[in-house]
Amino acid sequence: MDKLLIANTVSKSFGAFKALDNVSIEVPRGSIFGLLGPNGAGKTTFIRIINQITMPDTGTVILDGEPLKPAHIRNIGYLPEERGLYKSMKVGEQALYLSQLKGLSRQEAKTRLKYWFERLEIGDWWNKKIQELSKGMAQKIQFVVTVLHEPKLLIFDEPFSGFDPINANLIKDEILRLRDEGATVIFSTHRMESVEEMCDHIALIHQSRKILDGKLIDIKREYRANTYDIGLITENPVEVTAGLKARFELLPTQFKTINEELQLRIKLPEGVAANNLVSHLTTLGTLSHFVEVIPSANDIFIQTVSNSKNFN
Amino acid sequence: MNHLPLIIKREYLNKVRNKAFIIMTFLSPLIMVGIITLVAYLSQLNNEKVRVISVLDESGLFAEQFESDDKLKYEMLSNTSLQEAKTYVEEAENYGLLYIPKVDSISSLSNQITFYSEDSPSLVVMDDIEDAIEDKANMMKLREVGMDPERIKELRIRVNTNLETFSGETTSKLGSGLKLIFGGIAGYLLFMFIIIYGNMIMRSVIEEKTSRIIEVIISSVKPIKLLLGKILGTSLAGITQFVAWVVLLGIFSMVITAIFGIDPAAVQQQEALAQAQAAGGSEELIREIILEIKSLPILNLVIMFILFFVGGYLLYASLYAAIGAAVDSETDTQQFMLPILMPLILAVYVGFFTVIDNPHGTVSQVFSFIPFTSPVVMLMRIPFGVPIWQQIVSVLILFATFIGTVWFAAKIYRVGILMYGKKASYKELIKWLKY
Numbered sequence: 001m002d003k004l005l006i007a008n009t010v011s012k013s014f015g016a017f018k019a020l021d022n023v024s025i026e027v028p029r030g031s032i033f034g035l036l037g038p039n040g041a042g043k044t045t046f047i048r049i050i051n052q053i054t055m056p057d058t059g060t061v062i063l064d065g066e067p068l069k070p071a072h073i074r075n076i077g078y079l080p081e082e083r084g085l086y087k088s089m090k091v092g093e094q095a096l097y098l099s100q101l102k103g104l105s106r107q108e109a110k111t112r113l114k115y116w117f118e119r120l121e122i123g124d125w126w127n128k129k130i131q132e133l134s135k136g137m138a139q140k141i142q143f144v145v146t147v148l149h150e151p152k153l154l155i156f157d158e159p160f161s162g163f164d165p166i167n168a169n170l171i172k173d174e175i176l177r178l179r180d181e182g183a184t185v186i187f188s189t190h191r192m193e194s195v196e197e198m199c200d201h202i203a204l205i206h207q208s209r210k211i212l213d214g215k216l217i218d219i220k221r222e223y224r225a226n227t228y229d230i231g232l233i234t235e236n237p238v239e240v241t242a243g244l245k246a247r248f249e250l251l252p253t254q255f256k257t258i259n260e261e262l263q264l265r266i267k268l269p270e271g272v273a274a275n276n277l278v279s280h281l282t283t284l285g286t287l288s289h290f291v292e293v294i295p296s297a298n299d300i301f302i303q304t305v306s307n308s309k310n311f312n
Numbered sequence: 313m314n315h316l317p318l319i320i321k322r323e324y325l326n327k328v329r330n331k332a333f334i335i336m337t338f339l340s341p342l343i344m345v346g347i348i349t350l351v352a353y354l355s356q357l358n359n360e361k362v363r364v365i366s367v368l369d370e371s372g373l374f375a376e377q378f379e380s381d382d383k384l385k386y387e388m389l390s391n392t393s394l395q396e397a398k399t400y401v402e403e404a405e406n407y408g409l410l411y412i413p414k415v416d417s418i419s420s421l422s423n424q425i426t427f428y429s430e431d432s433p434s435l436v437v438m439d440d441i442e443d444a445i446e447d448k449a450n451m452m453k454l455r456e457v458g459m460d461p462e463r464i465k466e467l468r469i470r471v472n473t474n475l476e477t478f479s480g481e482t483t484s485k486l487g488s489g490l491k492l493i494f495g496g497i498a499g500y501l502l503f504m505f506i507i508i509y510g511n512m513i514m515r516s517v518i519e520e521k522t523s524r525i526i527e528v529i530i531s532s533v534k535p536i537k538l539l540l541g542k543i544l545g546t547s548l549a550g551i552t553q554f555v556a557w558v559v560l561l562g563i564f565s566m567v568i569t570a571i572f573g574i575d576p577a578a579v580q581q582q583e584a585l586a587q588a589q590a591a592g593g594s595e596e597l598i599r600e601i602i603l604e605i606k607s608l609p610i611l612n613l614v615i616m617f618i619l620f621f622v623g624g625y626l627l628y629a630s631l632y633a634a635i636g637a638a639v640d641s642e643t644d645t646q647q648f649m650l651p652i653l654m655p656l657i658l659a660v661y662v663g664f665f666t667v668i669d670n671p672h673g674t675v676s677q678v679f680s681f682i683p684f685t686s687p688v689v690m691l692m693r694i695p696f697g698v699p700i701w702q703q704i705v706s707v708l709i710l711f712a713t714f715i716g717t718v719w720f721a722a723k724i725y726r727v728g729i730l731m732y733g734k735k736a737s738y739k740e741l742i743k744w745l746k747y
Contacts, residue, residue, distance in 0.1 A: 015743050051531040053730070070534075078531040084524030089326065097322055101315055101532040142528070 004029040004153060004184045005050065010059035012045055019045040020056070021208040027153075027186060027201070032179055034199035034216070035188040036297075038305060041205045043188050044081065047155055050186075051078050064152060074103045079146040081157035081188075085130045085138055092126035095145050102149040109148065116144045120170070135162045143171055147178060154178060155186045160194065172198065192298040202297070204304055211308050216297070223295040223303070226268040229253050231289025232281060237262040240284050248277075259288045315533045316541050323545025327512065328552060337553050341560040349568050363407040363437070368397045370414040371421075377448045384437065398428055408433055410441060418452050421445070487604040488696075492668055495692030498617050499663045502624055502687055503656060509550035509625075510632035510652075513543055514645065517636025517729070526729045535726045539718075543629045609697070616694050616703055623710040624687025627717055628652065634721035637728030638741060659685035663692040671696035681706050683713035720745070 005027040012020040020042045027033045037043050048054040050061060052068060061068040063075065086094055092113070099109035117123045120140055130138055139162045147154060156175070160168040176198065179185055187199060195202065195216075203213035212219065234240050240262060244250060253265035262285075268277060274292070281287050295303075327333055367378060368389045378386035387406070389397050394411055401409040408429030415421055425445065427433060451461040520526045529538060635648040662679045670676060671693050680690040680698070686706045694703065727744040 048730075053527070053530055073532055076531070078528070080527040080531070082524045082527055084528075086326070086519075086525055087523050088330070097318070098528065098532075100318055101529065103532075145528070 002029045003027060004064055005186075006062040007046070007050070008060045008062070010046070010049060010056045010061065012042075012049065012054065012056050018208050020049075022059070023205065023208075023210045024059075025203050025210060025213060027184060029184050030179065030182060031200045032175070032185045032187055032198050034195045034202035034297075035186055035205070036190075036195065036202055036301060037205035039190075042208045043205055044157065046205065047078070047080075047157060047186070047188060050153075050155065051076060074149060075152045076155065077102075077146040077149065077151040077153070078155045079142060079157060079159055081161075083139075083142050085141065087131045088129060090126070091128050091130065091133070091141055094130065095141060095148075098145045099148050104149050112148050113144065116148060120144065136164060136167055139163060140167065140171075143174070147174075147183075151183065153184050153186065155188075157188045158190070159187070160189070160191060192296065192301060195297045199297075204301065206305050206308050212300075212304050219300060220295055223300050224292065225295070226270065226272070226274075227251070227265060227293040228268070228274060228277065229255055229263070229265050229289065229291045229293055230277075230281060230287065231255075231257055231259060231261040231263055232285045233259055233261045233288050234285030243284070247280075255289070255291075257289055261288050263289075265293065315537055316544075319533065319538060319541025320545040320548070323516065323542050324548050327516075327546060327549035333549070333553070337556050338560065341557050341564055345561065345564040345568055348565075364404075365407050365410055365437075365441075366397065366401045366404075367410045367412070368392065368394060369412045371412050373418075373452065374412060374445060374448055377444050378441075379444075384440070401428070402430070407437070412445075418449050418456070421449055490601065490604050491695035492692075494613065494695045495667070496664065498613075498621075498691040499660065499688040502621050502691065503660050505550060505554070505621070506625055506628045506656060509546055510628050512550070513546045513629050514632040514636035515642065516542060516546065517633050517725075518639065518642055518645075521637070521729055522641065530729065535729065536722045539630070539633055539722055539725050543626065543633060547625065547629070609694070612700075612703075613694055616707070617691060619707050620687040620691050620710065623707065623714055627683065627687075627710065627714045628656070630714070630718045630721035634717075634724040634728070637721075637725040639728075655682075655684035656688075659688035663688050667692045667696075672698075677702075681709060683710045686710055 003026045005025075007023060007025045009022045009024055010020055011018070011022055023042070023046060025035075025046075035043050035046070045054060049056050050063075050068070052070065052073065063072050066072075089097075095113050096106060096109050099113065100106060104112070114123070117126065120143075122137070122140055122144075125133065125137065125141070130141075133141075143159070146156075154175075159171060159175070163171060172194070175185060175187075187195075189195060199216055201214065202216050202219065204211050214222075232240065241250070241264065244264065244266065249267040249269075251265040251267060253263055255263060257263075266277065268274070274290075278287065278290060281290075362383060362385055364385045364387055365378075366387045366389050367374070369375060375388060378388075380386050389400070392400070397409055397411070408427055411426045411428065412421070413424050415424060427438065427441070454461045454464065520529070631652055635645055635652070638648065639645050659679065662675065662685060666673065666675045666679075667689060676689060676693060679685045680693050680702070687710065690698070690703065690706050723745050724741060
């Protein structure tokens with residue numbers, strides 16, 4: 001697949017502290033790319049390097065086939081985690097100023113702003129000062145300013161913080177729509193449910209190093225552990241459980257069904273097919289539930305991070 | 313796409329539209345004119361009151377000596393005792409009672425005269441009285457030994473040294489005073505400008521940090537451009553305010569003069585006139601002043617004023633911006649303010665004490681080359697005639713240092729604006745320089 005952004009062995013130190021250590025990341029065009037990692041892992045530094053706010057010590061970044069250069073600023077829209085607006089400036093004026101800094105002409109910026117303001121139903125805020133708006137309202141304006149110059153690459157750092165669920169959903173839909181219209185999105189967040197929902201690709205940075213990346217679905221395949229949640233309707237659950245415990249590794253589980261049944265999570269040894277388990281279970285009772293346990297992004301995150309901690 | 317004009321425009325408009333800025337622009341000259349008017353009015357009020365001094369002269373020597381004028385009236389008492397005279401003066405609420413006892417010889421007068429009053433009398437009045445008595449006593453003493461006081465007065469020689477430099481420029485003490493005023497105004501103006509608008513730049517940097525907009529901005533603009541735009545925009549706003557102050561001062565004082573008939577400038581004029589009379593006529597003085605001003609190196613002064621003003625201001629402005637970037641809130645700026653204010657205050661100090669005393673002494677010379685003090689000190693020295701090469705070297709040093717501080721400030725700025733919640737120490741700042 002075509003890559004919009006390629007970061008090649010990027011390193012960056014601040015004094016003695018190594019913020020990024022040989023990080024290589026490839027972001028496919030038209031994807032939503034989740035950049036994950038615990039606090040202080042180096043995500044923000046990486047994003048700042050893409051935005052040319054900080055220069056890498058070593059390594060290169062290639063955007064759309066060219067090494068990163070100042071003119072690329074127009075092709076990037078960045079919503080930082082630490083974000084704000086001038087408090088004493090009027091909304092419209094401020095949005096115009098920020099879009100002009102991104103290279104839009106005043107007229108062009110005005111037309112597009114009107115469109116977006118109407119779209120997000122904030123048209124009547126034009127002459128209000130930022131200090132009169134709530135945090136969520138200000139966030140909406142920041143979102144508009146970020147996407148207004150129609151950049152090829154959009155970078156959102158915790159885009160949903162400060163939004164109520166309705167507006168968060170609105171913004172989520174807008175991001176998905178922008179992706180469908182051809183933009184590539186880098187998305188940094190701690191909210192794993194939005195990663196699950198939106199990201200096609202992810203990269204996990206931990207302690208300045210990239211420890212995992214790829215298509216989310218591939219990663220999930222890699223992380224599945226041949227584990228199944230089963231529901232079994234049986235006369236004597238204690239006996240059945242003891243029997244199963246002797247043959248398989250059992251884990252605690254809980255899921256919702258409408259039956260009164262024995263609920264178990266069973267981890268099969270490598271190489272054993274699910275079919276074998278099913279045929280064995282049917283001899284013990286009525287099989288009411290059989291689902292492969294797919295690792296969630298959250299599980300993968302926690303597992304990888306704590307594994308890599310053990311290495312150090 | 314050039315962002316700089318855009319940033320300058322925003323910074324400028326943002327400052328100029330600020331309510332506090334507008335209020336201060338109008339209020340400051342109003343307060344100034346108000347205070348001057350009040351002082352003028354009060355001193356006029358003070359002067360209008362006629363002070364009456366009663367004189368009890370038992371020696372009978374000084375009857376003709378005290379001349380009343382519109383402010384001070386002498387009233388001669390006779391045929392009363394000192395006790396009666398005191399009671400009378402107290403009841404009449406006169407300013408005081410001057411008592412001259414009967415004496416055997418004139419010499420013994422020196423410490424026998426007493427002035428009685430409710431409160432301590434003004435020094436000026438006492439000087440007048442003492443002068444009058446001394447004059448008379450001296451004259452009588454001279455006559456006693458057979459000399460003619462009138463003749464002695466005629467024979468007295470007054471010395472007024474003519475000053476001339478080796479290159480042939482003539483100057484005078486009056487000229488020196490004028491030079492001091494020119495230099496002082498220039499130096500003080502720069503000092504005020506740096507403090508007021510340097511602080512404004514610092515606050516505006518801090519505002520961008522606390523409102524968290526900074527990262528949004530520098531993802532589209534290079535920090536150095538933002539820094540420059542900020543300094544230039546704020547400076548333009550500063551110049552606007554300064555010009556507005558001058559214009560408003562003029563308008564307000566005209567209005568005040570028209571309404572109350574009190575001319576705030578008249579107070580100074582009166583003093584100047586008094587001096588002029590002492591120097592022998594006001595017309596001559598004015599002619600002299602004009603001559604002196606003409607002999608000042610005006611062109612040199614103006615060019616250097618602009619160069620030093622711009623250089624000095626930018627030098628300090630970039631440091632103020634760096635401080636703003638290094639801290640999280642205005643309360644944290646204290647520890648960094650001292651190193652900025654020290655050289656500034658030192659410069660004014662050196663300017664107003666050392667330069668006045670000796671414009672070309674070693675101390676004055678040294679400080680007029682050190683870039684952090686040179687703008688103020690050199691500006692004060694130039695009216696006294698500084699060799700062109702010295703001026704040029706000083707300007708070059710100043711601008712070279714300016715480039716250095718901008719580099720330094722830009723480094724701090726670039727790192728500092730993205731540092732939140734980290735208390736910056738000097739050690740930390742040095743580390744930032746290496747990032």
